[in-house]
Amino acid sequence: MASPGGQVAFSCTYCHGRYGDNQSDYYPKLAGLPAKYIKDQLLAYREGRRDSLSMQSMALALSLAEIDQVSDFFASREQSLENVFLADEAQISKGKKKALTCVACHGPEERVDPNTPPLARQGYDYLVAQLVAYREGTRLDTNGVMPALVAGLSDADIEAIAHYYAAQ
Numbered sequence: 001m002a003s004p005g006g007q008v009a010f011s012c013t014y015c016h017g018r019y020g021d022n023q024s025d026y027y028p029k030l031a032g033l034p035a036k037y038i039k040d041q042l043l044a045y046r047e048g049r050r051d052s053l054s055m056q057s058m059a060l061a062l063s064l065a066e067i068d069q070v071s072d073f074f075a076s077r078e079q080s081l082e083n084v085f086l087a088d089e090a091q092i093s094k095g096k097k098k099a100l101t102c103v104a105c106h107g108p109e110e111r112v113d114p115n116t117p118p119l120a121r122q123g124y125d126y127l128v129a130q131l132v133a134y135r136e137g138t139r140l141d142t143n144g145v146m147p148a149l150v151a152g153l154s155d156a157d158i159e160a161i162a163h164y165y166a167a168q
């Protein structure tokens with residue numbers, strides 16, 4: 001029988017994939033994200049601290065218990081290593097250099113704080129949109145770290161970094 005979190009997760013399938021492991025560039029992968037991080041984001045959508053029409057209505061439809069259950073469910077799934085992203089080698093090597101300040105927190109190897117989201121194989125368009133959102137101030141970060149880190153990045157830097165992470 002499906003776990004309670006697995007049942008709640010059915011309603012996320014269309015956009016995120018049954019196990020949070022879609023191959024979309026646009027919809028983020030949820031499989032293997034830290035449970036605490038997923039929960040924080042669902043609360044942020046609910047409270048309007050993070051802007052997304054589709055996610056705000058999804059998050060408002062969940063009870064707090066369901067938020068806990070679905071966060072644990074996706075956190076417990078492993079991301080597959082399959083990757084259909086069409087990578088550009090020159091962009092990846094540029095992005096790798098630009099991401100030197102990011103890897104301690106986001107991987108692709110070990111992360112200092114396990115509650116920080118890993119970025120490896122996350123969707124390209126999604127990554128670009130989030131970095132621009134932190135830079136423009138439309139995504140707030142309660143930890144306060146991201147806006148300062150992306151303030152100096154150009155659009156070209158952001159695209160290279162997104163290439164690097166999407167291609168992992």
Ligand code: HEC
Nearest residue numbers: 008011012014015027028038041042051052054055058070
């Ligand atoms: C109609 C499509 C749709 C459905 C259904 C949907 N989502 Fe989303 N989800 C999105 C989009 C689009 C984003 C990116 C929004 C943004 O830019 O902040 C997102 C982002 C997220 C994030 C943030 C991921 C990150 O890395 O920060 C979480 C967590 C999430 N969704 C959880 C869920 C859960 C749990 C469900 C089911 C209860 C669900 N979503 C259902 C479209 C959807």
Ligand code: HEC
Nearest residue numbers: 101102105116117127130131140141142143145146149161
């Ligand atoms: C000191 C640790 C730290 C460093 C260094 C750091 N980040 Fe972050 N990053 C975080 C935290 C914490 C979050 C979650 C913030 C939130 O809740 O919005 C985050 C969120 C993100 C997200 C959103 C992930 C998602 O799933 O939606 C992206 C993309 C990102 N960071 C990219 C970068 C890039 C690119 C760099 C380097 C230029 C970088 N980060 C450096 C800690 C860090």
